[in-house]
Amino acid sequence: MDFDSAYYPYSSRRYALYARNGMVATSQPFAAQAGLDMLRRGGNAIDAAIATAACLTVVEPTTNGIGGDAFALVWTKGELQGMNGSGPAPRSISIDALQKAGHTTMPVYGAVPVTVPGAPAAWAALSERFGRLPFPDVLQPAIDYAERGFPITPSLGKTWSSAYRNYLKSVTGDAFAEWFRVFAPDGRAPEIGEMWKARDHAATLRLIAETKAEAFYRGELAEKIDACMKQAGGYLTKEDLAAYKPEWVRPLSVNYRGYDVWELPPNGQGIVALMALNLLKGFEFTTRDHPDTYHKQIEAIKLAFADGMKYVTDPRNMKMPVEALLSEAYAADRRTLIGRTALLPEPGSPPRGGTVYLAAADGEGNMVSFIQSNYMGFGSGIVVPGTGIALQNRGHNFSMDPSHDNRLEPGKRPYHTIIPGFLTKDGQPIGPFGVMGAFMQPQGHVQVVMNTIDFGLNPQSALDAPRWQWTSGRTVELEHSTPEHIADALSRMEHQVQLSPASRFGRGQIIWRSPGGVLAGGTEPRTDGYVSVW
Structure with missing residues (x-):
């Protein structure tokens, strides 16, 4: 890295x-x-x-x-x-x-x-x-x-x-x-x-x-x-x-290009980020500021959210095992849906097996x-x-639909938006990362991870880079600092592009640790972000 x-x-x-x-x-x-x-x-x-x-x-x-x-x-x-x-x-x-x-x-x-x-x-x-x-x-x-x-x-x-x-x-x-x-x-x-x-x-x-x-x-x-x-x-x-009482849980991970990306299991939406990365690792990316990079990231997030919004709830009430949602076979199947134009996402049927x-x-x-x-x-x-x-x-x-997996029930935890992330490699810690902001969070996690692993950006640069956010249907918001040719190309791919202020795209923090123990940190430029060091 x-x-x-x-x-x-x-x-x-x-x-x-x-x-x-x-x-x-x-x-x-x-x-x-x-x-x-x-x-x-x-x-x-x-x-x-x-x-x-x-x-x-x-x-x-x-x-x-x-x-x-x-x-x-x-x-x-x-x-x-x-x-x-x-x-x-x-x-x-x-x-x-x-x-x-x-x-x-x-x-x-x-x-x-x-x-x-x-x-x-x-x-x-x-x-x-x-x-x-x-x-x-x-x-x-x-x-x-x-x-x-x-x-x-x-x-x-x-x-x-x-x-x-x-x-x-x-x-x-x-x-x-x-x-x-x-x-x-x-x-x-x-x-x-x-x-x-x-x-x-x-x-x-x-x-x-x-x-x-x-x-x-x-x-x-x-x-x-x-x-x-x-x-x-x-x-x-x-x-x-x-x-x-709070609950101690075993984190979930997927391997992305040799790095293990870790999230907490449901009822949080960290699994959405992992599902998207599982889809994206089947493609090769050489340039961050390329329309095809944006397009594939957005389409992967759409598909991951479609499944997340259908299946994620209190784990005691989930009908779909997380192992099925994160399986390589399911990722390969869902990846085939990513074409050259924007799609309208629907949940799949995997094999059964704001925040600070x-x-x-x-x-x-x-x-x-x-x-x-x-x-x-x-x-x-x-x-x-x-x-x-x-x-x-x-x-x-909570949903008020009695047939929905995330329906309201006494003593049940709802689908939760806040998610911390962590990165390791070969069993050794790289470090913590996160991007807060409701449903922006798994989208921010995907972008920060790819900025780091695919495009080699340091922690501050990974946070500084312009962000996008899928909201619904074919609608995607782009930060104002996004290059104009990206917005034009995405529009031609049938994305409904909206330019939005920086405050719409969450707020992140990163600390990476080198093998020698040196810490490298970045903080969010879209807010009063700060890194204290010693």
């Missing part, structure tokens, strides 16, 4: 950063520095990842929070381990109950789509199994930022303002009053450069730190969440919270790929009074 090649569509011309003792890459400088501080204090990459994740709930509440879910891939002691920190639907919810309440689809906002938040439990479990520093110490930077405040960064300010305007027109009623009290106390979103404090959030984080998240699931915070849900007409109860992202690494060889989210910005719009906890709306991804 050549890390020296470069691609710079952005005027900033940022280069990959290198370090030996440790590195943290994420979308907020404050959070990245919090993680690096843990490394300097003798912690490992897992401590750094947890500190960064907790800090992100404070310094980037527009995309994640304490009331959201989390997933992680952890390389330690020569092994890659996975954690599914997503929560299930409440035990009292059902399609019948929602239909009787007048719902024909899962709502986007409000108490109904709230599922059990998994993030606090994920932090505690990661710390318990792999961490070196005391859990309260790891969460202290987040508490400090919440209590003392921090200045609003440019991308955060823009996203917050957009979310505020969206809630003004999308939500009404007393259930949402706490959101406006907490996140728009002056009748507006905080402005770029303005100091922001979140003292309720600080108190909540302190309780989570002192009790190793027990207060959230079986204590004072659980009681407050339960009361909030009852008041707002939701289904989540303290009994649902008390029953929750961060990457962290230390000088000992530990590496973490971590992602957490409330979904669709701030989430449900429901904030638990007096806690600062903005609850997620992951239940929106």
Whole structure:
């Protein structure tokens, strides 16, 4: 793998950063520095990842929070381990109950789509199994930022303002009053450069730190969440919270040109990226900026999504084994559908057999790929009074069709969009990568992996390169920096091309490790991305 090649569509011309003792890459400088501080204090990459994740709930509440879910891939002691920190639907919810309440689809906002938040439990479990520093110490930077405040960064300010305007027109009623009290106390979103404090959030984080998240699931915070849900007409109860534990899982992989690309298994959509790469490895690519490269990538993603949206759900409820979806035979069959023009994708029949992202690494060889989210910005719009906890709306991804694999059922986890990625070669770690942004995520993973392996781009260049995003049918969005000849050629191939701003194409982070232990990192140029190094 050549890390020296470069691609710079952005005027900033940022280069990959290198370090030996440790590195943290994420979308907020404050959070990245919090993680690096843990490394300097003798912690490992897992401590750094947890500190960064907790800090992100404070310094980037527009995309994640304490009331959201989390997933992680952890390389330690020569092994890659996975954690599914997503929560299930409440035990009292059902399609019948929602239909009787007048719902024909899962709502986007409000108490109904709230599922059990998994993030606090994920932090505690990661710390318990792999961490070196005391859990309260790891969460202290987040508490400090919440209590003392921090200045609003440019991308955060823009996203917050957009979310505020969206809630003004999308939500009404007393259930949402706490959101406006907490996140728009002056009748507006905080402005770029303005100091922001979140003292309720600080108190909540302190309780989570002192009790190793027990207060959230079986204590004072659980009681407050339960009361909030009852008041707002939701289904989540303290009994649902008390029953929750994150799950350790075995990651999935496909081999792509000699590299093993790793994702977590369903209910996440990482398998979509793996299915697409399985199709793409049957073609040869020599040039990134060629219409045929774009065309084949887009067509592969379409086919992978068609299967993912049909079959992916809580693994306990999946009718199609993941081994069948990732089989070489099925990939070969689906690959034949990729022709010279854009297709309308349909799911196949295999043989039966937004989010924040961060990457962290230390000088000992530990590496973490971590992602957490409330979904669709701030989430449900429901904030638990007096806690600062903005609850997620992951239940929106459930289907109300009783025949659908991903149908709403009590205690079931929904199709989940957030996915961490990891790359290895010959059993040795290359490192963590991720691109957040709802259904952009597997598409971003495919593009970053190919930028790295097929086109030899270094971590920063792999993230800088223009992106595309398939949305539906034959419609594909291209970033404005995409060469004009690409857009023209794709249109002739019957793609319905739309040019879109950079904010539509997710936000990624990468850390690669050389055989000699040197770390090379890249961060997202489309946001306030930052790499802290030591």
